[in-house]
Structure formats: structure tokens, C-alpha cells
Amino acid sequence: MRRRSVFCLLFFLSTVHAAHAANADEDVLWQRLRAGDVVVLMRHAATTPGIGDPPGFALGNCATQRKLSEAGRRDALAIGAAFRERGIDPDAVWSSRWCRCLDTARLAFDQATPEPALDSIFRDDDDAAGAKLRTLRAQLAARRETGPLVMVTHDVNIRALTGETLAQGEMLLAVPHADRLEVIGRLNLHARPPAGK
Numbered sequence: 742m743r744r745r746s747v748f749c750l751l752f753f754l755s756t757v758h759a760a761h762a763a764n765a766d767e768d769v770l771w772q773r774l775r776a777g778d779v780v781v782l783m784r785h786a787a788t789t790p791g792i793g794d795p796p797g798f799a800l801g802n803c804a805t806q807r808k809l810s811e812a813g814r815r816d817a818l819a820i821g822a823a824f825r826e827r828g829i830d831p832d833a834v835w836s837s838r839w840c841r842c843l844d845t846a847r848l849a850f851d852q853a854t855p856e857p858a859l860d861s862i863f864r865d866d867d868d869a870a871g872a873k874l875r876t877l878r879a880q881l882a883a884r885r886e887t888g889p890l891v892m893v894t895h896d897v898n899i900r901a902l903t904g905e906t907l908a909q910g911e912m913l914l915a916v917p918h919a920d921r922l923e924v925i926g927r928l929n930l931h932a933r934p935p936a937g938k
Contacts, residue, residue, distance in 0.1 A: 832888030
């Protein structure tokens with residue numbers, strides 16, 4: 742019985758320590774974001790179930806696309822509130838032209854600049870996907886603003902850019918280099934299992 746109590750106590754203490762460490766890491770990331778010189782790669786917030794988009798998808802017609810769920814809309818609003826609570830106002834918010842990305846950006850940050858280089862590469866061939874990634878890297882290299890940039894896009898794009906898989910609504914912080922994005926951490930305010938693209 743005593744051994745079980747000791748085990749439970751050790752487990753509790755290790756859990757508390759891990760939580761404190763995670764909070765400390767998160768605080769450092771928010772500070773880095775506030776200081777600038779990093780970009781945020783954000784996967785759109787939670788959607789209605791599905792992979793990709795329904796048959797008949799049309800880029801300019803939201804009725805033909807997978808949309809944010811009510812939970813996703815709440816999450817997007819909460820993400821924006823988290824930025825405001827920490828005094829972080831993005832210089833710019835670039836978004837895939839898919840409605841679920843534009844809606845995430847607008848709900849969170851009240852702004853969204855449609856950016857074709859962030860459009861989903863889920864159905865692209867290698868040449869088309871590579872062209873989008875090269876265009877995005879070139880745009881980041883040419884950017885002269887030093888304040889925070891948020892880019893709202895799709896899991897498949899983020900994996901191609903960084904090798905990382907994100908939950909819906911999760912964010913990566915990265916330092917842009919000429920040929921790559923150096924990931925320095927992730928922020929996950931509303932973790933959800935990866936699903937869809």
C-alpha cells in the first residue's frame with residue numbers, strides 16, 4: 742500500500758513538473774513572438790468531418806467546401822483573444838484562399854490577405870506543389886516588416902514546409918531562412934486530433 746502511495750506521489754509530482762515546464766516553454770514562445778523576427782504557421786481551426794473537400798469543390802464558393810465547425814469558430818475566436826491578451830497584434834495575416842482558412846484568420850485576427858501560395862497542395866502534383874512552396878519561401882525572404890506574420894494554411898502544406906504535423910488550430914513558430922523555415926516551437930491552445938487537410 743505504501744509503495745502504491747509513493748508511486749502516486751511521484752507520478753503527481755512529475756506531472757506537475759511537466760506542466761510547469763510546458764507553461765514556461767509556452768511563455769518563452771509568446772515572448773519571442775512579441776519580439777518579432779518569427780512567423781506563425783497555423784493550421785485552420787476545426788472543421789466538419791472529412792478529408793480534403795467534397796465533390797464539386799469550387800475555390801470561390803464556400804458552399805462547396807468543408808467548413809469550420811461551431812467548435813472551430815469558437816477556437817478561432819479564442820486564439821485571437823490569446824494574442825490580444827498578450828498584446829500581440831500581427832503585422833499581417835496571410836491565408837490560403839480556402840474558406841476554412843479565411844474564416845479562421847478573420848475570426849481570430851479580423852483580417853486575412855488571400856495568398857495563393859498557401860492554397861492546399863493536397864491534390865497538386867509535385868510540380869504544382871513545389872511551385873507554391875518556392876513562391877512562399879521567396880515571399881518570406883523578400884518581406885521587410887519585422888512584426889509578427891501569421892500564415893493560415895493546411896496540414897499538408899505545413900508538413901511539406903516543416904516536416905511537422907499539426908492539430909487543427911495548432912500553430913508553429915518558425916524563423917524564415919532563404920531555403921527553409923526553422924521551427925522553434927509550437928502553440929496548441931485547443932488541441933484536437935489531426936483530421937482532414
